[in-house]
Amino acid sequence: MSKEKELDSEIQKFLENFGGFVNDIQYDGWPIWWFFKQRFLGDRLLPPLPSYEEIINSILNREEVGFKQKFKNKVTVFSLGKFLEYNEKTKIFISRFNKGKSSKKTDKKRIMFMTHTNAILPDKDYGYTVDRIGSVVKEVRKDPELEEYISVISPLSHKNWLKLLDYPNLVYSYIDKEIKKKAKRGSILLHKKWKEISKEINYNLIGEHFKTALNVFFSRESIYLIILYYETYKKIIKQEKINFLCFYAAGGILSKCAIAAAHNSGVKSLTISHGLGAPSRNPDQPPSFYHAVIGDKYKEKYIELGVNPENIFVTGPVFMDEIVRYIKDKNLQNKKKKILFATQPLVEDNYLSKEEYFNYIKEYLSDLKKLQNVDIKIKLHPREKYLEFYQNLLKSLNFERITIVKGQEKKLLYNLIKESDLVIGFSSTVLVEAMIIGTPIISIDLLIGGNDPIIQNRDKIIHLNPKKSIYPISKKILYDKKEQKSIIKKQRELLKEYLYKVDGKGGKRVVNLIKKLGR
Structure with a gap:
């Protein structure tokens, strides 16, 4: 076994133990740790936080976290927390000038596509669609029993404030005073709990390299945003009478907020593979969450990682229908x-x-x-x-x-x-x-x-x-x-x-699956 794989195994043990420590820091039955732990082990979450690979290299090189670095890390935790808070509050303020398209009453089953601003593409017939899973959106629009609702939010790190005026159905438009109060109260209580628990955690060399990122995502500001968007998605699901949720990517913090909200609202969710990457870790989703994958080998990989086979369906590469x-x-x-x-x-x-x-x-x-x-x-x-x-x-x-x-x-x-x-x-x-x-x-x-x-x-x-x-x-x-x-x-x-079938009918297969699961 290579040094990298050995270290990866050690890190998993540390994070499992860590998860046990912080499992009681929950909101509405969901551990705060659950909202970001998958992304924590993958891509760079937010600059200037290091990526998982960069942390591994630092540990392999036996780089100690000295006094100077610890001071820098404290500054990072403070400044990044404030940036997150200011950035999202600015988006919420800007969205007041764009309420999006008002929803009309319908007897059809409403399918919500949770998407980000950088995944919205123009559509000559409907004005806009969703990148990579546009064929699914198209099939929903064609189906007489269904109606699409594209819910749009900007990624946490993005500062495209004025561009928000161009998008329909912004999540921010649903945030009200009551939701803000819940987020404020909950974040103060849970952050206080984090400060107490974190003193008991044994931060070895591995832990010291993860400490900054952990402090950022257990900060009052981060917890506030998790509660804020969880409650907002619950409101959207209820107000817009959503029957089913679709995702093209479900590992991010904002996606997790929507997944948790859907589960607690009795609504099922589905992620539609939007690329060729195979999973490397169990996505750790609730029982109401399903996976539409591009081939049998991908399904086998999910099963190998511990995902329930009954929650995985092979539909082919939808993003290649065109x-x-x-x-x-x-x-x-x-x-x-x-x-x-x-x-x-x-x-x-x-x-x-x-x-x-x-x-x-x-x-x-x-x-x-x-x-x-x-x-x-x-x-x-x-x-x-x-x-x-x-x-x-x-x-x-x-x-x-x-x-x-x-x-x-x-x-x-x-x-x-x-x-x-x-x-x-x-x-x-x-x-x-x-x-x-x-x-x-x-x-x-x-x-x-x-x-x-x-x-x-x-x-x-x-x-x-x-x-x-x-x-x-x-x-x-x-x-x-x-x-x-x-x-x-x-x-x-x-x-x-x-690959299962590259026949241009992946979107149709996914819609049939949605109707089957939504019965």
Whole structure:
């Protein structure tokens, strides 16, 4: 067993013991710890808090938390708590000027989609829809027995205050004085309890590295927000007569508030897989919560982690329903060879520094420049911010056969993939989408690890060391027809192994499941 895995096991033991200590810090039957412990073990929750991986590295390096760092940590706890409080209060104030669309009385069963501002997309017929699970929203809108209610909230770390005026059905619009009073009273009492209990906890080296984050999420401000949004979602469910809740992501604190509110209101919930990542830990959801997953292997993984098999349903990759129209005709051939280079926000997500990332990009583009008579398009991820750096890099390389493309629409991406002879990327969902469409791929291993079992496969997918030249293998794939056919065949075999059906009907299957569960 590697040092990282051993340490991960030790951390789990510490957190299990910790959970036992704080289990009595509850609101309406829900331990406060439950609302954030899953996210605590995954992504960076809020800058400047470190991610789980960064904490592991610090512990492996035996970095002690000295006096200076402890002082910094106290400042972080105070400032982050105040930021959270101020940020959310500002959103609540702004929302007073946008009540969203008023709800009309209906005899239909109302399905609520809990979503965030960064997942709302324009829709030509209805004005807006939800990213990744738009086909489910579409099927609900078509069903004569159902009606959709898209409930919108801004992620805790976002400061997009004025943009809130553009969104419908804001959660903040339902917050009233009574809810605020409950949140204030509850947060004062529970934070006091935390201060008493935390003195009894034995913070060893592991605990010291988690202490700052724990203090942030057991702060009065954090507990206040948990109670505030839990009570608000309860009000929404009752007032809007919600019969069922849908999520595209259910691990965040705000999602947990909605899940707890639904459970205590006698309403069932469903999370619809919005990506290819396999779970690494038990999501620890209530019995009224269900999972719509993309294939049998994903279901097996959930069962392995302890999820009740009766709460898991295989519906296929709903987020790829639109892709069916773009799958290539086997006889399609380009007169001129084309490569699509799909980049990732590795700088924005703090995987690499700007200098490191663009040094790699420079090497890859220098390699691709050697390919004669080949058109290349760079498709930037919607969250990338450094378009100018790409443009300056192309100028410095004097590379004219290349175009930079920006845009969030799936049809743009799918058309680019369909017209390409090769797609190059960094272990992203785009590569699997290319496999489905029928284009050979190369995955450059700039991202170490990852929880996507399809793209991590090394038997049927070409992986490349980030420091190696991409020229030889790119040339072989472009001009060797036998190699092309072999790669496409292996890719299809892998997809069949992991994905249920890519037939454009995933949304319909999910809606049928909702109706079945909602009876």
